[in-house]
Amino acid sequence: MENKELSVTDHTIATDLLFETKAAIKDFAAAITESTTPEVRHFFTQQLRNAIGEHEQIYGFLQDRGIYDAYNVPQQLQKDIQYANRALEVRK
Numbered sequence: 001m002e003n004k005e006l007s008v009t010d011h012t013i014a015t016d017l018l019f020e021t022k023a024a025i026k027d028f029a030a031a032i033t034e035s036t037t038p039e040v041r042h043f044f045t046q047q048l049r050n051a052i053g054e055h056e057q058i059y060g061f062l063q064d065r066g067i068y069d070a071y072n073v074p075q076q077l078q079k080d081i082q083y084a085n086r087a088l089e090v091r092k
Contacts, residue, residue, distance in 0.1 A: 018058045
């Protein structure tokens with residue numbers, strides 16, 4: 001995959017998608033535990049699997065572009081600060 005830097009807008013959209021997918025995973029897992037019928041549990045289980053797959057794809061997309069480094073927290077914190085500063089500069 002081409003390692004192309006994302007615009008601030010694209011970075012924001014992709015990061016939001018990642019966070020929303022993570023929230024959906026939590027919601028589907030909770031819904032499974034609250035379901036009372038096998039059919040509904042099966043439906044939510046399938047949706048949970050889909051959301052996990054989407055999260056993996058989005059994370060891989062961002063990781064391939066050097067935006068996320070789950071194994072180097074100090075470096076990731078520096079990147080987050082740089083992204084925040086870049087976003088603030090765009091707003092000026």
